[in-house]
Amino acid sequence: MPSKTFLNLPLEKQANLLNAAKREFAKNSFNMASINQIIRDAEIPRGSFYMYFVDKEDLYYYILNKYRMTLFERVKYHLKEQKGDFIKVWEILYDEIINYCTASENVDLFKNIFLNMHYATEKKMLLKPPIEEITRGQNELLILISKDLYQSSNDSELMDAFGLVMMITTTSIVYTFMNKEIAIGERTTFKRRLNIIKYGLYKESEN
Amino acid sequence: MPSKTFLNLPLEKQANLLNAAKREFAKNSFNMASINQIIRDAEIPRGSFYMYFVDKEDLYYYILNKYRMTLFERVKYHLKEQKGDFIKVWEILYDEIINYCTASENVDLFKNIFLNMHYATEKKMLLKPPIEEITRGQNELLILISKDLYQSSNDSELMDAFGLVMMITTTSIVYTFMNKEIAIGERTTFKRRLNIIKYGLYKESEN
DNA sequence: TTGACATATGACACCTTGTCACATATAATG
């Protein structure tokens, strides 16, 4: 998290730094991105940067977290719209996210974000906030999920299924950024995978 | 890939460098790992390292790829044993991989490998080898998969389903490395997810 | 006016990486 000092800065100055960072993270993957480059671009002195953020990681996750929060709102919105069918929700969000992230002004940044998203990212974003906050988020989702649609109405199992569908969506989005030949068929593959989730892979339904 | 020069080295010397690298990658994530540290530990001069590998990434993926090849052999072995039921195969491999990777002498390395595994990793490992090689690998799997078990017997759909189950397995393994509290329930979650894949999430089977 | 505090700044020490000119083996050939 950025320091109070950063958050007290005029919004314009904040945006100036964040935009320079986004430009750098669009040009280079997280590892290759350079604080030097960011501060040169933003025209702020070295010391100021370290006044605002602990390090490159701190800055990166701050940016990422803002997108994550936006996504969370979109999820809730569509859950309401789709009457609690979260598979439908991710089907819609797939297109929505693809559209947003492949827009020419965003595509470089998101390509890097998605291709360099690892589980350590997730770990940092998931495990840093206090556990109550996560639980609260989950509860906000659970009251929107219509339980009679699914085989299980157990909260923990539903959250898990939700996570599974989200993971499949994420993976399909990532593959879109991998290379263009693959990307063409990716939407079909995504739908196919959702079908497996919906109806199962085995021939005989044994339950 | 390492240079011919490296592969011509006496196996002992190769192992010496690779072990030093593994020690460093066990201590630090890929980003934090230092070539300096590796060559100091392996007691080889700087110039030699760059004679053998292009850079840190080259070395890292060489190590990873060896594990990947071993895994591929295990997959084929179990596919034969389990008469082509690849869900069962990944159920077995889950335990096998967990056992191997959490052994005290391996755990630090694999924790870093799994937590820092991103899609760019996959991209590099998947897209670097010529496309025929991937196709050949897929065909080796397809002849072992018993098609009458599944709803679809279409090759491309089966490979996709295979990938889906592999992805779920990988994710579950990764979560084991995240933190101990989570890890306790992770095996249950994994089984639960496989059940969704087997029998579907929706109440009514509509196909 | 003065002190207390927050904020700004850039030179500095330290560390990394990849390269390259040069040294030294090893093999190949007349």
Added chain:
DNA sequence: CATTATATGTGACAAGGTGTCATATGTCAA
């Protein structure tokens, strides 16, 4: 055996990155 040709080994070096800290400058309340 002498002489090339070729492969391999080596470490000093330039270029660039990071985080810190002593110092400077604002800001506000008493």
